[in-house]
Amino acid sequence: MNDKTAWSNFWLGLGGAVAAVVGVGIVSTFEWPDTESVQVGHRGNGMVQVYNQVALANQVAETSFPEPEPVDEPFGLSAGEIYENVQVLGHLDVADFNRLMLAITSWVAPEEQGCLYCHAEGEALSSDSLYTKRVARRMIQMTMTVNQEWDQHVAPTGVTCYTCHRGQPVPDNIWFLDPGQWRGAGIVGNPAGQNMPATAAGLSSLPADPFVAFLQDDPANIRVAGLEALPDGNRTSIKQTEWTYSLMMHMSTSLGVNCTFCHNSRSFSDWEQSPAQRTTAWHGLRMVSSLNETYLDPLQGEYPAIRLGPTGDAPKANCATCHQGAYKPLYGYSMIGDYPSLAAYGPPELQDPPMPMPAADGTGGEASPATSQ
Incomplete structure (x- = not known):
């Protein structure tokens, strides 16, 4: 066997080993699609909740009373x-x-x-x-x-x-203020809180911290869909929209549901066509914001340093804290x-x-x- 053949066999073997390791990793993390679809609204509107049967059964089994x-x-x-x-x-x-x-x-x-x-x-x-x-x-x-x-x-x-x-x-699900270590402008500019996969945003490229904007005192307006046509109506930016979508991802994962649990896919912004759960969620967001402002944030001075966040703030609640x-x-x-x-x-x-x-x-x-x- 000449040197050229030996090197060829070496690289083929190495490539095969890497492919095997990657394949095992993919298979071991793959979520098998054992799902069930439940119709929750009029047919043709996409008003369906999709549940992973295995994940749901495991979660129910782990819930004790x-x-x-x-x-x-x-x-x-x-x-x-x-x-x-x-x-x-x-x-x-x-x-x-x-x-x-x-x-x-x-x-x-x-x-x-x-x-x-x-x-x-x-x-x-x-x-x-x-x-x-x-x-x-x-x-x-x-x-x-x-x-x-x-x-x-x-x-x-x-x-x-x-x-x-x-x-x-x-509690398992609390949050603290983002220390902002990724916010400095660098060679790729200011990422504006994005491209840092976080559980809060469903591991997406959406802003990793939707809580400061919406779940503290004086919460920002969540709506991004305008009620009037341009140029006199909605002035919401794409960046603001992405923060709203990040909050929606948090709510979806916190409750184990998809978007049509609270929205009619025919018209996401129309309250009259939305399920009753949307009103319940509306009150829930304001409840969490009020509790953080009235009860949780003011406890900062009571906690020892080990119980505070990276910026020294008190632990706070979000939707996942209860759900x-x-x-x-x-x-x-x-x-x-x-x-x-x-x-x-x-x-x-x-x-x-x-x-x-x-x-x-x-x-x-x-x-x-x-x-x-």
Whole structure:
């Protein structure tokens, strides 16, 4: 065998080995199309939801529902009369209070710590020395607010601490401000937050961070379709449109649905032709923005540095925080009926820090959408 033949065989062998490795990699990551299509609207409009049966079955199997704590007979005295420094739940009968504390411990605290996750060992239960207790107090108020003021989004299922935490001290899906390490202009210019594959944008080339624009205080306008013809109508740029599409990708992956879950493909922008879920989502986006502004962002000073983001901000919520891939959190399983004390505020004079009171119409101060997004 001459040198030329030897080199040829070497490169053929190397090429074959590389092809085999690549082939195995592709096959091992391939998602087999075991799908089911469900018609959700008029035929011909593309109003179909497509589900991967294997992925859906796995996710359902991984979704657990904790057994409710046993209900005890009322004690006849309130928690505020028995315990010191009960700032939010002091109006509850002490039996209901203790039952809720046990439930919250199983929903949130690590098993090896239990009550000591919020109550410092060797100190009185009334002590606020641990940041976890101070944060938990505010989170209980936030849960009450969701159930009391945002029933257009969560009713009739409601939420509890378990909806987001699922037995963990920190929910799986939280977000922080983007540190912006990719935003500097270089040889290819400013990427404007794009071409950085992120789960939030469905691993697409859309902007990787749709949350700052839409899920914080003073959210930007999501609508990109104009209501009037040019030149007097829509002035939305392509860049703004891409940020909206990134948010839509986040919502789609967070709920495990495609676009026609909330939109009629005949006219994506027309509210009158849209499914009812679009209105529910409209309230949900405003709910998350309000919760981030009112409850989550202000907790920055309570957290230790290890719990803060790269820019020093507090953890915040998005759609995936509650939904975690399901069109309804916990696939619609309701726990609030077992814990009605989380469904409504206690007496306002017992709330410290004070809680915002619901609007007179019970909508949380916002009217339902008409023609705007």
